[in-house]
Amino acid sequence: MRNIWMVLILAVFVVWSQAQPIAIDLSSLFDRDIVVETGGSGLTDPLDENRGWIDGGTLPSTYVDGAVISTQDGRASFQFAPLKRSSLDGVTLNGQTLDVPDGRYDSLDLAMLAAPGGFGNPFNFVELRYADGATDQRRFGPVAGWFNSPGAYENTKFNYTDSSDVDSIVSFSTNFGDEELFYVLQERGNGNSGGNRFVDASGFVLYVIEDIPTSLTQATLGVTVGNNFVISLSAEYWDPEASFVDGYTVVANSMELYDGFEHRALGNLKLYEFDVSPFLAQKTGELYILLTDATPQNGWGPFLQNISLYSGENRIFEETLAPAVDTSHATVYAMFQTNGGDGEAPYLYDNSGSGPSNREHRFADAGGSITYRFDLPDTVTDAKLTVDMANNFVVSLSGPTGVVRYDHISPGAAEEKNYLIDEGNSILGGGYRFADASSYMVYQFDLPDELTSAVAQISVGNQFLIEAAAGTDGAYQIEYDWVGDSGQETRDNSNFGVYEIQLDPYLRNNPQNIVRFRFSDGQPADGWGPYLTGITIVNQSGAGADPYTEALNAMEMFGDDVHNEYNKNYYTIDLGSVLQANNPAKEVYVKFTDGSAGDGWGPGIFWMAVYTGEIDILSDRLVFNDLKATNGEPANYCVALLHRRYDVDATKTLSEIVLPQLPSGDELPVYLLGATLNASQTAVEDWMIWERH
Known part of the structure; x- marks a missing residue:
């Protein structure tokens, strides 16, 4: 019996010891001073000329140099170099190989800092090398900058272009600067939004690239553009004032690329590439680039950022960066x-x-x-x-x-086009649509066949005239005439609210149950017509209370x-x-x-989950919550010394880790301050089973 107990005690001890995280010794690789004592200066250049280093005085009160410390969320632990005094405590990542104790591990934890800004390149990897010669690669970039949220890139579509294998012929930002204007031949109806050119309605912009060597037979045109665009090319000049079609070849129409979907929030903003060798073959030495609005009726034409002509190939990354979510302890709805x-x-x-x-x-x-x-x-x-x-x-x-909602539209939403049967030269803004002077807009709702009673709730302001009609051929009846009814010529939207229309009369003798609403300017002479933000069809009056x-x-x-x-x-x-x-x-x-x-910086929403129990989002997280730079910034949040976890194949014996080789000349380095391997519980359980035999 004593021997059995000794075996059990030994097994428990070995299981406990093998399950402890193993801190990887980085001391021979440290080459940067990242954290400095309060009031001190670093042994190496500051991370940022204006912000300095990380202030060691903002470390947690429980932190002790040389001791293993848990991250403040308890997910990982690290053993750092001395941080409370000036010392070399960070490794500039650049392809170093880390020898690790051979063993089976579940995961690798890295404590990293990207400064002075985020590191974007996604074409670099952490390589895991196993004793049997197998390797695994884990994507490294992007890494959030030290003044960003650790999850800055998470649940976002990330686009990145590596142009290291490209030879540029021409490249310019479409920012109305002198460089761009050199290439602008003609324009009409262009605007400037935050330093970027946009072209709406009947407008256009025509660029010309001249003096192209006639010996050049292959090149790529790159256009970074979003919203609803048409890109047309020609090897010789044709006047777009006369026609957008004659002499030009359409190489891209966003409405065709995206199956008729109208983009109004730059959801399709990215680099589009076109082979221009057929145009170079004409040996004119010129390339004409015409951009026009693919949806000229609503004013959401091309939003331009850059145009370039080059040989070689770009390496393009386009992927939604979604962290894994462990739902094993939850019921997800x-x-x-x-x-x-x-x-x-x-x-x-x-x-x-x-x-x-x-x-x-x-x-x-x-x-x-x-x-x-x-x-x-x-x-x-x-x-x-x-x-x-x-x-x-x-x-x-x-x-x-208690409200039953039968239908709803919001101006600018993707679904609006299914209801807006006549735009009538109305103008779409950010979440609203307005119709001034002779402009108007007509919406059509096809309600459930069995419906005999309903209420339309219309969110509108200014000098609106609202008419309703039954069916597709019914005569319009005036329901609201703000100026005529109130005698007020409202121009500041102070009358904005929810105005209700009882639809029962329009549903009688209307077998199709189609109802139309027409919005126009109640006083066309002064141009302050309806400002509409939504129409909702519900079952009862007064349902607009919040x-x-x-x-x-x-x-x-x-x-x-x-x-x-x-x-x-x-x-x-x-x-x-x-x-x-x-x-x-x-x-x-x-x-x-x-x-x-008042300033338009409302919620940005990226991802959500509804569940009971607990979920674990395997995201990048802060190592410590309250770190500041030596200049005291950031004021209302903290420096992002972040912790990232990589999976390791627990069925294999890990022997080496190769850190990412950062691109030469990259000005945004990433520093490694700590690395920890977490032992494989599966391997320990296998050992326990073997010992029992």
Whole structure:
């Protein structure tokens, strides 16, 4: 019996010892001073000329030089070089090989800092080498900069172009600068948005690249552009004032590329490449590039950033960077990215916000809002919502309201085109549509056949004239004439509100149950017509009252008007109060609005999940929460010394780790401060089974 107990004790001891994390010794590789004592100066150049180094005085009070310390979320542990005094404590990553104790490991934890800015290149890898000669590569870039959120790139579509194998012939930013103007031959109806050229409606811009060597037979034209564009090329001049078609070859039409989808939030902004060898073959030494609006009726034409002509091939990365989520301890009812895809569609209830953007996220600025509806199983009494979001968000919750919504449109949303049957020269803005002077717009709703009673709730302001008609041929009847009814010539939108129309008369003797609404300017002479933000068809009057209760408010949490997404993070809200409050249907409505409506930096929403239990999002995280640079910045958040975890094949014996080889001449280095291997529990359990035999 004593021998049996000794074996069990030994087994328990060995299991415990093998399961401990192993800190990898980096001391021979340290070449940078990252963290310095308060008031001191580093042994090497500052990370940033203006911000200095990391201030060692902002380390956690529990930190002790030389001791193993857990990250503040408890997920990982590291053993750092001395940080409370000046010393070489960081490794500039550049292809170094780390010898590690041979063993089976579950994961590798790295403590890293990217400074003075983020590292974007996704074509570099951490290579894991195993004793049997096998290798695994784990993508390294991008890495968030030290003044960004650790999750800056998470749940976003990331585009990156590596031009190291490209020989540039011509390249210029379309920013109205002297370099661009050298190539602009003609333009009409162009605008400047944040230093970028855009072309709307009947406008155009024509560029010419001259003096192209006639010996050049192959080259690529690169155009970085978004929204609704047509790109046409020619090897000789044709006047676009006369025609956009004659003499030009259309090489791209965004409406064809994206199956008729109208982009209004730059969701398709990226580099588009075109082989121009057929035009070079004409030996004119010239290339004409014409950009026009693919949807001239609504004013969301091409938004340009860059034009370039080059030989060689770009290496292009385009991928949505979604961290793995461990749901083994949860029941998940919904989990999706807010990218307009099939995963989101069943839950998106009301959208007067914007997006998806070219990063595949939604945002709700100024008076816009985005609402999701979740219908949970009847037995659920407790659940959580976790959202990846940023900037000045306000999140509010509601249960069922007794309102049945039959239909809804928001100007600018992708679904608007299914209802807007006549734009009438109206103008679309950010979440609103207006019609001044002789302009107008007509919306058509095809309501359920059995419906005999309904109410239209119209969010509108200024000098609106609203008419309604039954069917496709019915005569319009005036329902609201703001100027005529009130005698007020409102020009400041102070009358903006929800105006209701009882639809019962329009549903009688109307077998198709089609209802149309026409909006026009009630006083065309002064140009302050209807300002429309939405139409909702519901079952009862008065359903516009706001039943929502605020759950999160970024302005209160951070005391700051956040404009740069430094607070992008995963926020969790308990839904129990809504589920348990006379809610047998277990419906939850989640509404996102702008906490600083005056400046247009409302919530950016990237991903969300509704669940019971616990989920583990395998994201990049902060090592310590309150670190500051030696100049005291950042003011309302902290330096992102981040922790990243990589999976290791626990069925193999790991022997070496090769750090990423960063591109030569890269001015944005990444520094490694600590590395830890976490032992494989599976391997230990196998050993225990063998010992029992």
